[in-house]
Amino acid sequence: MSGELERARQLPAEIRTAWAARYGTDAAERLSAAEDFADAMKSAATPPNTADTYTKGWKVWQRFCAEQGFPELEGSRGALVAYVAWMLDRGRKTPGPGGVRGYAPASAASHLTAVVVGLRDPEAVGATHDPNPVSKDAQAEARARLESIATRLAKAGERRGRGKAPAADIDNLHRIVASCDDSPTGRRDLALVLTGFHFASRASEIAGLLLADITTHARGIKVAVVTGKTRRSVRTVAVPYNLDEPEICAARAWQRWAESYGTADQARPAFPRIDRWGNIGGAMAPDSVTVAVARVAQRSGVPIRWTGHSLRSGLATEGRKNGKDALVIAKQGGWAPNSKAMLGYMELADEWDDNATSGLRRTGR
Template structure:
């Protein structure tokens, strides 16, 4: 414990009044030496929390905190008071005029889903200054006040719906086997074509987010006698640190294992033995002339999915999340166990988002209106 130090290159956190009061109580109860050691343990806990929190979570909270700061400046409210009135007013402001630039249709208000994210981040930032990179002590936000702001947001969303105003992009269209067949038919045997097919087929089978194939290395995709084992380490939660297995498919045209092997063999043949290294990126950006460029990033993965689906003539536009929702909805249709689907895709079991992907496709096969006309 005596060797605990702040992380390299990081300034020690300022001691807050709350921490000082806590250490003082410890000293009164247990003595000065014990209090000092308990304070060191608090510093270690803070350092561990900062180390394990995903960078994209920090980034999201920090960006949303700036929205809260804009609101407080406009209303001349202190940024460190999350009262019932301030939070409800924040919700109304987010939906009415919160955006700095007009969104679709020239609307200045956020979509309700975005407003929820900003509200949650403001509550987190008030309660935990370090989560949003602000100095100072935590500011209490009661559960009742936070709940009332969320109820207000739900009610205002209903009013928008009644006023026939729709905001946001909605849920991503789910990939499905028909789409996979169309994509397989549209992918040629060029290096780019083989990469496209491997990206889509493997991503579908482990319900990939756009960030996940972008974060994979060659060593993270292991070929085994029964198929592939993908070591996914770039997800947002503990459930996303997983090793999903992808078996060989019975149909060669849409077999993710064979598509991956063919792509990596073509990559080495085209670009040299460096691409057989375990540390080589799993997926590369390939330009229009077939030249291998740098690793494919999350935005590149999203754009590739859109482009590949459009080239295949899929009538409803796929997005970067279509592969993820596709595994859940297709797995449910095929009678797969919900727990197995959750484990494969890195959802928490009984995740609301996963269940939402499943439920929106129900009601078509056993539909009261089907076949009436």
């Protein structure tokens, strides 16, 4: 407990003094330690990729403030609007495609969120300043200006950012099956792609899986996703055997990989790194998963470059094509039932079949 009390002494003196006067010294020290414990719990509950995004976004804000001579702890309406305009005009350190110095609108929106979070909660961005929340009106105006500039860029024909990840599809999954050999790397790659597709995985979710998280059952496998980004994405989902198209059966691909990999140590990563000589290492990082998916797809002759997120968007798209209910798709992928992201993926399937102009014919005759 002594270590907790030492950390607790970092609280403002006036708070400790007020607690001591009201409850006594011992109780005040315990309340201080509880504050430290609450901070630690909050930190543990924040996904690493979210924390990393906030930290990177805060650094962009610091760079803007230094360049413009603004105090970085003041998120006023004018400062945030100026920040948005700066990001979209020349915020990047190095030029992007076509020499563009401005961020893509989606990236600018993410960096704006980091500022709002960082001013309110310094620890979320690795800072130590006192909290200084941003007003809702200031946030709203900055986001409105961002949307306005983004619309103007789109009208001018300027496209920034990568856009939506191309969706994995059944035809190209068959191509991947045909290109993966029976080596440990081939088995791992195939199991990674097929398993990831069938539970609509993010790259970070695949990277976080352990052997203990994937279990075999009479009708297929179950995947326990414990590193999900949101409350809904922490889930356990069933992936049944594919009796209609066994070539792309994720359960069988997983079992073949697990058989060659070995399952005695359930604490090992489900999908480890494998070097060019076949040596098996530790867990893959999310970026490594993205690289692996892109590499496997390219080797298989998939015409559009897949990313780690292609597996996630692919299940929503293919599920919709096959008539699956939106609630069923949402449960499998860990989306909220009205998720804009999921509905956007499903629109890729609906834009031709569920189209206002599809099948139009004369009536009344």
